[in-house]
Structure formats: structure tokens, C-alpha cells
Amino acid sequence: MPRLGPAFFDRPTLAVARDLLGALLVRRIGRGLVAGRIVEVEAYVGEDDLACHASRGKPGKKGRAAGLYVGPGHYYVYMIYGMYWCLNVVTEREGFPAAVLVRALEPVGGVHLMRRRRRAARRERDLANGPGRLCQALSIDGRFHGKSVESRSLWLERGDPIPEKEVIRCPRIGVDYAGNSKDLPWRFYVRTSECVSVRDPEAERLPDQSARSMA
DNA sequence: AGATGGATTTTC
DNA sequence: AAAATCCATCTC
Numbered sequence: 001m002p003r004l005g006p007a008f009f010d011r012p013t014l015a016v017a018r019d020l021l022g023a024l025l026v027r028r029i030g031r032g033l034v035a036g037r038i039v040e041v042e043a044y045v046g047e048d049d050l051a052c053h054a055s056r057g058k059p060g061k062k063g064r065a066a067g068l069y070v071g072p073g074h075y076y077v078y079m080i081y082g083m084y085w086c087l088n089v090v091t092e093r094e095g096f097p098a099a100v101l102v103r104a105l106e107p108v109g110g111v112h113l114m115r116r117r118r119r120a121a122r123r124e125r126d127l128a129n130g131p132g133r134l135c136q137a138l139s140i141d142g143r144f145h146g147k148s149v150e151s152r153s154l155w156l157e158r159g160d161p162i163p164e165k166e167v168i169r170c171p172r173i174g175v176d177y178a179g180n181s182k183d184l185p186w187r188f189y190v191r192t193s194e195c196v197s198v199r200d201p202e203a204e205r206l207p208d209q210s211a212r213s214m215a
Numbered sequence: 216a217g218a219t220g221g222a223t224t225t226t227c
Numbered sequence: 228a229a230a231a232t233c234c235a236t237c238t239c
Binding site: 042044051052053078080081082083084086088101103120130131132133136172173174175177178197 | 232233234235236237238
Binding site for chain 1: 219220221222223224225
């Protein structure tokens with residue numbers, strides 16, 4: 001499958017997020033390959049999004065959030081709760097802070113390598129069904145922060161498209177602190193996947209999820 | 216339900 | 228300088 005280049009990410013963040021569903025995230029570790037199909041993502045868009053790191057601290061391109069301004073197709077990797085890494089891909093034009101957080105993968109290849117790094121996971125579906133877990137499973141850490149998606153050891157490939165009917169759109173996880181941004185429906189996941197980290201029963205009951213405005 | 220634990224941000 | 232907070236996960 002062809003790799004996704006920077007141009008793929010140089011688009012509105014919600015469209016990128018939606019289209020990343022079904023794509024493959026591939027990691028090369030030495031001679032081994034570890035790969036997963038993306039089944040859950042979240043969009044973080046601009047300084048006005050109170051859940052986006054760019055809304056914190058001093059406005060502008062300083063500190064941690066600087067990594068969100070670097071232009072489309074770069075990884076933004078940060079540590080959370082002092083223990084776990086989270087992988088984002090920066091979107092939109094240079095100078096505008098936005099990214100897509102990759103929240104869950106369905107294991108596709110190198111499952112034995114994932115198990116080695118995810119001893120706590122008993123079932124295969126638990127190997128990468130969370131933003132911290134997938135970084136453990138694929139051995140992704142701060143070394144990838146700021147790197148390009150054209151990296152030789154971590155990249156994305158186009159996968160089979162996910163039909164609109166299978167896409168669930170709902171509010172993001174863990175952003176209750178984000179005031180008026182907390183209910184924005186900027187999380188997308190694949191309804192039929194067993195590897196979604198947190199399901200949203202209410203959203204799954206509603207018809208025609210992602211046909212709503214992307215604005 | 217509670218513990219974890221480092222970087223970042225906010226408050227004093 | 229100190230306290231609070233965090234895009235989470237594991238164990239109990």
C-alpha cells in the first residue's frame with residue numbers, strides 16, 4: 001500500500017482524522033515490522049480548542065506546543081501522567097497548531113513483538129487499544145517527536161477505506177477540563193472494531209454520524 | 216476505587 | 228517556589 005506523505009496531512013484536521021481510520025501505522029524495529037490498523041482517532045485544532053496543547057501556556061510557538069506549529073506530516077509525541085507516550089500527527093499549514101491523536105490500533109502484523117512489549121495485555125485486542133498502549137506496543141517514544149511521517153522507522157500507509165456507515169463521531173475522551181471545547185464531536189472510531197478504547201453507546205444509537213458538518 | 220509519577224502549567 | 232493538572236493505564 002502507498003505511504004501517506006505530508007500532503008495527506010495538509011488538509012482540514014477533521015477530514016484528516018476521518019480519513020486516517022483504516023490506515024496502517026507501521027513501525028520497523030531492527031529487521032522486524034510491527035503494524036496496526038487505525039480504528040480510533042481524535043482531532044485537536046487550534047489555540048481556541050481548549051483541549052489542544054496550543055491553548056495552554058503562553059500563546060505562540062514556545063514550549064511543548066511548539067511541535068504543533070511545524071507544518072503537516074510531523075509527529076507530535078508527548079508524555080502523559082509521567083508514564084505513557086501519546087502519538088499525534090501534525091496537520092494543516094505551518095504556523096497553525098493542529099494534530100490528530102492516534103488512539104487505537106487493530107494488530108495487523110508483528111503481533112509477537114507487540115506482546116513482548118505489552119506483557120499486561122492478555123487478549124490480542126488489548127495490545128494497542130489506547131493511546132498509551134499503542135505507543136508501548138510499537139515502541140514509540142519521545143525520539144519520534146518532530147520527526148517526519150517519511151521516517152524510515154515509523155510511517156503510515158493507505159488502507160481499505162472505512163465506509164461512512166461504520167464511522168462513529170462523538171466527543172473526545174478525557175477532556176472534561178476543557179470547558180466549552182469538551183463536547184466538540186472530534187473523536188472518530190470504527191463501529192465494527194473490537195479494538196476501540198472507549199465506546200460511545202449514545203453516539204452509536206444515532207444515525208448518520210459523520211455526515212454532519214465537518215466545520 | 217486508588218496508585219502511579221514526570222513534564223507542563225498555574226498559582227502563591 | 229510550590230501546588231495543581233494532565234489527550235492513561237494497571238492493579239486491587
